[in-house]
Amino acid sequence: MEGVDHLAHERNKSEFDVDAMKIVWAGSPHAFDVSDRISKLVASDPGFRKDNRSTLSRKELFKNTLRKAAYAWKTIVDLRLSEEEAAKLRFYVDEPAFTDLHWGMFIPAIKGQGTEEQQQKWLPLAYKMQIIGCYAQTELGHGSNVQGLETTATFDPQTDEFIIHSPTLTSSKWWPGGLGKVATHAIAYARLIVGGREHGVNGFIVQLRSLEDHSPLLGITVGDIGMKFGNGAYNTMDNGVLRFDHVRIPRNQMLMRVSQVTCEGKYKQSDVPRQLVYGTMVYVRQTIVADASCALSRAVCIATRYSAVRRQFGSQNGGPETQVIDYKTQQSRLFPLLASAYAFRFIGEWLKWLYADVTQRLQANDFSTLPEAHACTAGLKSLTTTATADGIEECRKLCGGHGYLCSSGLPELFAVYVPACTYEGDNTVLLLQVARFLMKTVSQLGSSKKPVGTIAYMTRVEHLMQCRCGVQRGFAELSVDLVEAAVAHCQLIVVSKFIEKLQQEIPGKGVKQQLEVLCNIYALFLLHKHQGDFLSTGCITPKHAALANDELRSLYSQVRPNAIALVDAFNYTDHYLGSILGCYDGNVYPKLYEAAWKDPLNESVVPDGYHQYIRPLLKQEIRTARL
Numbered sequence: 001m002e003g004v005d006h007l008a009h010e011r012n013k014s015e016f017d018v019d020a021m022k023i024v025w026a027g028s029p030h031a032f033d034v035s036d037r038i039s040k041l042v043a044s045d046p047g048f049r050k051d052n053r054s055t056l057s058r059k060e061l062f063k064n065t066l067r068k069a070a071y072a073w074k075t076i077v078d079l080r081l082s083e084e085e086a087a088k089l090r091f092y093v094d095e096p097a098f099t100d101l102h103w104g105m106f107i108p109a110i111k112g113q114g115t116e117e118q119q120q121k122w123l124p125l126a127y128k129m130q131i132i133g134c135y136a137q138t139e140l141g142h143g144s145n146v147q148g149l150e151t152t153a154t155f156d157p158q159t160d161e162f163i164i165h166s167p168t169l170t171s172s173k174w175w176p177g178g179l180g181k182v183a184t185h186a187i188a189y190a191r192l193i194v195g196g197r198e199h200g201v202n203g204f205i206v207q208l209r210s211l212e213d214h215s216p217l218l219g220i221t222v223g224d225i226g227m228k229f230g231n232g233a234y235n236t237m238d239n240g241v242l243r244f245d246h247v248r249i250p251r252n253q254m255l256m257r258v259s260q261v262t263c264e265g266k267y268k269q270s271d272v273p274r275q276l277v278y279g280t281m282v283y284v285r286q287t288i289v290a291d292a293s294c295a296l297s298r299a300v301c302i303a304t305r306y307s308a309v310r311r312q313f314g315s316q317n318g319g320p321e322t323q324v325i326d327y328k329t330q331q332s333r334l335f336p337l338l339a340s341a342y343a344f345r346f347i348g349e350w351l352k353w354l355y356a357d358v359t360q361r362l363q364a365n366d367f368s369t370l371p372e373a374h375a376c377t378a379g380l381k382s383l384t385t386t387a388t389a390d391g392i393e394e395c396r397k398l399c400g401g402h403g404y405l406c407s408s409g410l411p412e413l414f415a416v417y418v419p420a421c422t423y424e425g426d427n428t429v430l431l432l433q434v435a436r437f438l439m440k441t442v443s444q445l446g447s448s449k450k451p452v453g454t455i456a457y458m459t460r461v462e463h464l465m466q467c468r469c470g471v472q473r474g475f476a477e478l479s480v481d482l483v484e485a486a487v488a489h490c491q492l493i494v495v496s497k498f499i500e501k502l503q504q505e506i507p508g509k510g511v512k513q514q515l516e517v518l519c520n521i522y523a524l525f526l527l528h529k530h531q532g533d534f535l536s537t538g539c540i541t542p543k544h545a546a547l548a549n550d551e552l553r554s555l556y557s558q559v560r561p562n563a564i565a566l567v568d569a570f571n572y573t574d575h576y577l578g579s580i581l582g583c584y585d586g587n588v589y590p591k592l593y594e595a596a597w598k599d600p601l602n603e604s605v606v607p608d609g610y611h612q613y614i615r616p617l618l619k620q621e622i623r624t625a626r627l
């Protein structure tokens with residue numbers, strides 16, 4: 001029945017202060033207040049409904065996304081929301097759109113790579129959305145290999161301009177979000193050519209469309225690259241294709257914080273590392289880690305609540321069947337994901353601190369922690385997105401058949417989320433960057449000091465690489481092992497930062513105890529999953545492995561009575577979850593049944609096509625040669 005909390009018996013089992021945990025999950029009382037207020041504002045406004053997305057055509061879907069983006073902007077302006085509140089509103093609207101790239105990449109690129117003068121010119125226009133930007137780096141022929149990009153930016157000293165050109169088909173910009181139909185401007189990455197000499201890839205602000213009638217400017221060919229994975233899902237985003245035919249831009253539209261070109265045509269490289277041109281990617285990678293904890297916690301919330309509602313087998317003397325959440329196999333699949341959601345939340349908090357710290361150091365021209373920041377953002381983006389994509393799929397399977405319904409919210413969550421393993425850097429390519437950092441670290445330890453502990457194997461690799469023909473050949477030969485080492489290195493960081501979080505003052509009855517259980521589940525689950533490596537390297541004995549497995553089972557029993565409260569702590573509205581299986585009151589079956597009849601296919605009892613195709617079949621009116 002409506003209004004009855006079918007999960008009340010579960011919520012009454014909780015052994016900790018859920019409201020206090022909500023503050024821990026949000027990050028602070030202020031952050032909780034903003035999240036709670038804005039999520040309810042979005043949930044209560046019919047202008048932000050999203051339950052019809054899977055039934056719309058691509059054009060209807062996209063137009064609806066434009067409507068919502070404009071409505072969101074009007075809401076932000078009318079209610080005078082702060083930048084923090086506006087970001088939260090876009091988050092809870094929960095629809096990939098051109099605004100993600102305008103706010104999430106175009107503006108950060110100007111802030112990170114533009115001069116003060118360029119920031120003063122372009123940021124006010126972007127903040128007021130008088131221009132709409134995208135981040136046009138990837139091309140048809142190159143994405144991972146940024147130094148392989150083919151678009152050219154040739155300086156013309158006669159006119160004090162750059163000529164932006166797409167010399168080949170493969171140099172066509174391909175994938176940039178917001179580019180296909182909306183963006184008026186792009187940060188386009190191109191090979192800088194001055195006086196016939198190349199100076200690597202740099203960013204250029206290029207206007208693409210008229211601000212009067214939105215038509216593409218002279219020399220610009222632009223469009224959408226077509227349907228992507230899954231219905232609805234990421235097809236609300238106009239990922240685009242863009243070609244330049246000798247497009248001229250003023251010299252002052254090259255982002256010149258890292259490198260400069262003078263009006264005399266002199267190229268100057270600032271005394272900052274050229275990799276700062278990649279700074280926007282580093283920024284977004286650290287936001288993606290926090291996004292991973294959000295996406296995984298959504299899926300875990302759905303699967304946990306449904307696992308408490310679903311009963312299957314185990315009835316004694318006509319009594320109720322067993323809740324599937326009480327099966328040890330269900331717990332061994334679900335609870336490590338619950339622990340991962342919390343682990344990724346805290347590593348995301350730490351990475352945000354690391355990024356802020358390196359940004360502050362860069363202001364003072366201190367580049368000492370830049371390599372570490374690159375390795376951590378790259379590696380943790382890779383680790384958390386892979387685990388989250390796999391985790392969402394596991395949550396779908398944990399919900400049995402009903403997990404495959406769109407109304408479960410899981411298929412769309414999966415379809416929207418999985419490109420995170422690719423965008424902002426293919427996850428393997430990023431792990432190779434971590435491996436390169438680890439090898440460089442080890443080689444710098446000096447001959448007297450041998451690495452010990454979890455990087456002891458690096459000595460053997462180091463030796464192999466040096467005795468083999470050249471370090472580069474060794475690296476390529478051992479890249480599979482090095483990628484595994486990179487993952488292990490990143491997992492060490494996740495566990496270490498979870499443990500550090502527990503050293504902090506954490507208010508609320510039983511809250512710290514619950515987090516300790518989740519931290520131990522996260523760590524012991526990893527130990528169990530990789531016990532072969534730990535045993536073969538002598539890090540643990542078989543007895544240790546057995547003890548760890550016993551402890552893991554015990555921890556699952558400890559978290560079981562608190563599972564519903566731990567996902568309630570995410571404080572997601574039913575609107576944001578978009579899932580009947582994950583609805584707060586657990587009243588699943590009536591809602592599933594009601595939703596089925598709303599499907600367009602059920603608008604008529606007899607389906608379109610019956611008279612044309614089925615009736616002739618049934619009436620044997622179709623003669624085939626064989627009969």
Ligand SMILES: CC/C=C\C/C=C\C/C=C\C/C=C\C=C\C(=O)SCCNC(=O)CCNC(=O)[C@H](O)C(C)(C)COP(=O)(O)OP(=O)(O)OC[C@H]1O[C@@H](n2cnc3c(N)ncnc32)[C@H](O)[C@@H]1OP(=O)(O)O
Binds near residue numbers: 100104276278422436
């Ligand atoms: C609030 C935010 C809200 C929303 C966010 C918005 C959007 C996100 C949501 C959805 C996604 C939507 C859009 C997605 C956008 C994109 O995908 S943008 C394009 C992303 N593309 C990539 O990530 C490309 C990946 N490739 C690279 O980064 C580079 O090519 C490379 C793999 C790093 C190799 O570069 P390069 O060849 O130049 O360098 P190397 O020779 O390998 O290394 C040379 C030294 O440089 C160091 N290095 C490399 N990169 C960096 C860096 N970024 N920072 C610092 N240092 C770096 C490297 O370690 C080497 O150092 P050394 O060993 O000491 O020599």
Ligand SMILES: Cc1cc2nc3c(=O)[nH]c(=O)nc-3n(C[C@H](O)[C@H](O)[C@H](O)COP(=O)(O)OP(=O)(O)OC[C@H]3O[C@@H](n4cnc5c(N)ncnc54)[C@H](O)[C@@H]3O)c2cc1C
Binds near residue numbers: 143419
């Ligand atoms: C939904 C979505 C949105 C996007 N939005 C944007 C955007 O807004 N702006 C933008 O500029 N780009 C965007 N991109 C592009 C994205 O950044 C690239 O697709 C991504 O960087 C991967 O590059 P790639 O496609 O060249 O992959 P590839 O590098 O071609 O990967 C193919 C395979 O090759 C492997 N591989 C590549 N190099 C190596 C190596 N050295 N060693 C071992 N294996 C290797 C990879 O691991 C992978 O398995 C988007 C992509 C998607 C899917």
